[in-house]
Amino acid sequence: MTEHGSSTHPASESVGEQETGITVPAGFSAAAVKAGIKPSGNPDMALIVNHGPLYTAAARFTSNRVVASPVKWTRSHNDGRFRAVVVNAGNANACNGAQGDADAQTTAEKAAEILSIDAQDVAVCSTGLIGDVLPMDKILGGVEELVPLLSEEVTAGHAAAGAIMTTDLVQKESVYRGKGWSIGAMGKGVGMMAPSLATMLVFITTDAVIEDSEQLSDVLGAATKVTFDCLDVDGSTSTNDTVLLMASGASGITPDAQELKDAIHQVCLDLAMQLQADAEGVTKRVSITVKGAATDEQAKDAARVVGRDTLFKCAMFGSDPNWGRVLAAVGMAPVEMDPERISVSFNGYPVCINSTGAPGARDVDLSGADVAVEIDLAVGEGQATVWTTDLSYSYVNINSEYST
Amino acid sequence: MTEHGSSTHPASESVGEQETGITVPAGFSAAAVKAGIKPSGNPDMALIVNHGPLYTAAARFTSNRVVASPVKWTRSHNDGRFRAVVVNAGNANACNGAQGDADAQTTAEKAAEILSIDAQDVAVCSTGLIGDVLPMDKILGGVEELVPLLSEEVTAGHAAAGAIMTTDLVQKESVYRGKGWSIGAMGKGVGMMAPSLATMLVFITTDAVIEDSEQLSDVLGAATKVTFDCLDVDGSTSTNDTVLLMASGASGITPDAQELKDAIHQVCLDLAMQLQADAEGVTKRVSITVKGAATDEQAKDAARVVGRDTLFKCAMFGSDPNWGRVLAAVGMAPVEMDPERISVSFNGYPVCINSTGAPGARDVDLSGADVAVEIDLAVGEGQATVWTTDLSYSYVNINSEYST
Missing domain, CATH: 3.60.70.12 (L-amino peptidase D-ALA esterase/amidase)
Structure with a gap:
């Protein structure tokens, strides 16, 4: 044997x-x-x-x-x-x-x-x-x-x-x-x-x-x-x-x-x-770094809320620099933030400054396999990174045909 | 005009x-x-x-x-x-x-x-x-x-x-x-x-x-x-x-x-x-009723956790009576429950009794447009219903091509 x-x-x-x-x-x-x-x-x-x-x-x-x-x-x-x-x-x-x-x-x-x-x-x-x-x-x-x-x-x-x-x-x-x-x-x-x-x-x-x-x-x-x-x-x-x-x-x-x-x-x-x-159906590796949070733990919680947001994940699948979904998602996180001073960057390119769109934000190229999202909550020194993926057709396919 | x-x-x-x-x-x-x-x-x-x-x-x-x-x-x-x-x-x-x-x-x-x-x-x-x-x-x-x-x-x-x-x-x-x-x-x-x-x-x-x-x-x-x-x-x-x-x-x-x-x-x-x-990409209307919770509010929270679980939603899209995903999802809810006595039914058919699969559970027909999920947490009298949908290719399609 x-x-x-x-x-x-x-x-x-x-x-x-x-x-x-x-x-x-x-x-x-x-x-x-x-x-x-x-x-x-x-x-x-x-x-x-x-x-x-x-x-x-x-x-x-x-x-x-x-x-x-x-x-x-x-x-x-x-x-x-x-x-x-x-x-x-x-x-x-x-x-x-x-x-x-x-x-x-x-x-x-x-x-x-x-x-x-x-x-x-x-x-x-x-x-x-x-x-x-x-x-x-x-x-x-x-x-x-x-x-x-x-x-x-x-x-x-x-x-x-x-x-x-x-x-x-x-x-x-x-x-x-x-x-x-x-x-x-x-x-x-x-x-x-x-x-x-x-x-x-x-x-x-x-x-x-x-x-x-x-x-x-x-x-x-x-x-x-x-x-x-x-x-x-x-x-x-x-x-x-x-x-x-x-x-x-x-x-x-x-x-x-x-x-x-x-x-x-x-x-x-x-x-x-x-x-x-190797995550199911992944086409993008997405890292979400939250900084400027009250604590590291709050930064992690906020990053997690964004990382789980299906609208955000669909946007990533579409290589769509729709930063509004990041704002909408992070706004749900049960952590301290200044809703008027949140800033976001995609792959180092500022797309949102003080909760307002930055020039050229819609033109950021997210066609590569890796997307780094950085979010500044503007209230403290806490920082954390969460890794997630996009939400693709393949994910739905794999997970709708699992047990049967 | x-x-x-x-x-x-x-x-x-x-x-x-x-x-x-x-x-x-x-x-x-x-x-x-x-x-x-x-x-x-x-x-x-x-x-x-x-x-x-x-x-x-x-x-x-x-x-x-x-x-x-x-x-x-x-x-x-x-x-x-x-x-x-x-x-x-x-x-x-x-x-x-x-x-x-x-x-x-x-x-x-x-x-x-x-x-x-x-x-x-x-x-x-x-x-x-x-x-x-x-x-x-x-x-x-x-x-x-x-x-x-x-x-x-x-x-x-x-x-x-x-x-x-x-x-x-x-x-x-x-x-x-x-x-x-x-x-x-x-x-x-x-x-x-x-x-x-x-x-x-x-x-x-x-x-x-x-x-x-x-x-x-x-x-x-x-x-x-x-x-x-x-x-x-x-x-x-x-x-x-x-x-x-x-x-x-x-x-x-x-x-x-x-x-x-x-x-x-x-x-x-x-x-x-x-x-x-009319929800984006919906192919199933899914109601999730949680009963036996400590309070109505806890029942709602538990139903919401299941209603948001993408693995469960993909299973619904596939008409897959994969009740294990309901158990895995509800186990994450921050509410009182008896993990050994949870019961689940799909469209009135018991698929899980006391946290254990029921006979015939894998054969329940979920091919219709409406799925009623009922979950009993076995700890109290609280009850609530949350309405959600499946997670389909169309949802991904609609939401990956929104802003661009």
């Missing part, structure tokens, strides 16, 4: 043998299989194992009140230590009641049994359609196949990154190389990216020596706050969002705290930009 | 000589002209005059902090009395700074001068593109043309209803007939319909004897709260929303307070349903 382990999604082939992904750091192995959950027959289950000597872990989860069973399982065992994570794509195991909860637990227990570790040290993540009960025969068969395929080769990490994809067109991996230690990462997610945690699954590994799980959690929280949390494709928040960071200590190196913080931020930002670029 | 007064938008012809609209109540006259503001050359200015004997008035305005100059003018003179309203379509006169404010005032003063009334008794409303300075020569010329065309015929009301349209495909009018008194109404608005006041212009006239403007305001507020406020096409709130109710007293009849309240509610609901049916 080794053909399963090396099978990757066609879109992953461009990654080839690149030295990136979750198996770059020492102490981690991964595997992927076709368990038969995705109708496409593509690989749909992955396993990541931390072989230690440390098993320090930190995680962040969706802010949605309706959470999937795997999130409930993983969140309840999020005590600073995980040794493995089982992931499936094609079925979210959300809104399946007590059956769903039991299935998440059974999945963890199965992996734990074969790996000879405690079930509470196994995280479980699912992504896909909400509301269908997991095909547990396929899931448990998948777990059985995964374990003997575990490998520390980079190709195993690539295979895992391919297996967790849903409507993603390309797989997303990242790497950071310190002196004698490294960070690897992979992620998936293309829609339902929204506040409090941009919706997706992200797995980050490092062989740095970090024994304090609170330090790891602080570093992860600081990074997600200004990366994944600032990615908002459609304002929707999934029931399954999970970001999991595991540290093996296998490098024997304890990195400088600031370097670690910067490196985790860099990897998260890299993955967030890959997620934005 | 009488041809201007009887000219109506082609789409208005089906209304014909129907006895509906703002000139049905005694004491009101109206007119419409082609002032040359709309590139299409269609009628684009309207005037409504209350000839008394009473001039009682009430109004509601957008909740957006960025407000158009005509809203600033009208809001600042909203003292319970208006004798006339000048409306233009094709230019919102929003975000035009001090020039915009001066132009709104000049428009009111021009109408007041010709009508021999006080400028502060003249309301001004604009709708159209944000950020272009009003062509004041056309506006003032339009006002001059409008006054001699004023007529109490129902055709004059129809003409006015046609002139205020922007991307509306049909004009919207309504009527209520009491014993010896009546209410007439017209409205426009197809996108940017959102919280706190569904975005649009609405004008309501009545010949009932109502001297107390606070009573009139209370009646209007009670009606808008459960009609226009519950219409949410795209979550966007315009800078120009205005609902204006004027009472002439010309019937000599003082209606029963409850009948007046019910009648105003009926007319507002009728117009709201017309606005929903």
Whole structure:
């Protein structure tokens, strides 16, 4: 069955043998299989194992009140230590009641049994359609196949990154190389990216020596706050969002705290930009920077309101420098502003000064793939950037034909 | 120039000589002209005059902090009395700074001068593109043309209803007939319909004897709260929303307070349903009723979150009974709920019971034009309904090609 382990999604082939992904750091192995959950027959289950000597872990989860069973399982065992994570794509195991909860637990227990570790040290993540009960025969068969395929080769990490994809067109991996230690990462997610945690699954590994799980959690929280949390494709928040960071200590190196913080931020930002670029139906990558807000938090809230405004997003799709929609949108934000002194620029070109149109504003060329919107609320020093996309025909197409 | 007064938008012809609209109540006259503001050359200015004997008035305005100059003018003179309203379509006169404010005032003063009334008794409303300075020569010329065309015929009301349209495909009018008194109404608005006041212009006239403007305001507020406020096409709130109710007293009849309240509610609901049916790109009329909420207000907030969720709206466009998106959306609402006991039905068919899929849920037929979604949060007695639409290719098309 080794053909399963090396099978990757066609879109992953461009990654080839690149030295990136979750198996770059020492102490981690991964595997992927076709368990038969995705109708496409593509690989749909992955396993990541931390072989230690440390098993320090930190995680962040969706802010949605309706959470999937795997999130409930993983969140309840999020005590600073995980040794493995089982992931499936094609079925979210959300809104399946007590059956769903039991299935998440059974999945963890199965992996734990074969790996000879405690079930509470196994995280479980699912992504896909909400509301269908997991095909547990396929899931448990998948777990059985995964374990003997575990490998520390980079190709195993690539295979895992391919297996967790849903409507993603390309797989997303990242790497950071310190002196004698490294960070690897992979992620998936293309829609339902929204506040409090941009919706997706992200797995980050490092062989740095970090024994304090609170330090790891602080570093992860600081990074997600200004990366994944600032990615908002459609304002929707999934029931399954999970970001999991595991540290093996296998490098024997304890990195400088600031370097670690910067490196985790860099990897998260890299993955967030890959997620934005592959968002459902995207034709424009739009960054919205709000400055002059009362606080950074208010700047983020205001940027998010603009980033979610469908009229603004349609204008971006049409390369239409209709700055009035920015004003109309930001005027709804529940933050301090001076409604008579708001200024806006598109790609550095001032289109609105003191809430009034600037000369030539209608002629700004937005035909490129990247649009940078900057909004000045003129009340303070707060600043934040939110990344979003346009709203295209493709987005509607992809999302009107999902479950049926 | 009488041809201007009887000219109506082609789409208005089906209304014909129907006895509906703002000139049905005694004491009101109206007119419409082609002032040359709309590139299409269609009628684009309207005037409504209350000839008394009473001039009682009430109004509601957008909740957006960025407000158009005509809203600033009208809001600042909203003292319970208006004798006339000048409306233009094709230019919102929003975000035009001090020039915009001066132009709104000049428009009111021009109408007041010709009508021999006080400028502060003249309301001004604009709708159209944000950020272009009003062509004041056309506006003032339009006002001059409008006054001699004023007529109490129902055709004059129809003409006015046609002139205020922007991307509306049909004009919207309504009527209520009491014993010896009546209410007439017209409205426009197809996108940017959102919280706190569904975005649009609405004008309501009545010949009932109502001297107390606070009573009139209370009646209007009670009606808008459960009609226009519950219409949410795209979550966007315009800078120009205005609902204006004027009472002439010309019937000599003082209606029963409850009948007046019910009648105003009926007319507002009728117009709201017309606005929903003509929303930009609509292929589905979707009502979202939330019950079992802690309060009516929380029910409304929860329904609004679902009604704005683009993934849910795309599913509706695809006639896809993907109830998981309802759960994912409502889980984001900042209201009390029991995440394990949420139930959902589509067109009366249970698709989710206690946060778990119901048998046959994926087979519910949503191919019709109307979809009724009911969500039970299982925590209280609060209930509310929000009306929205699907998110279609047409919505994207219309809104990506607006200003350019």
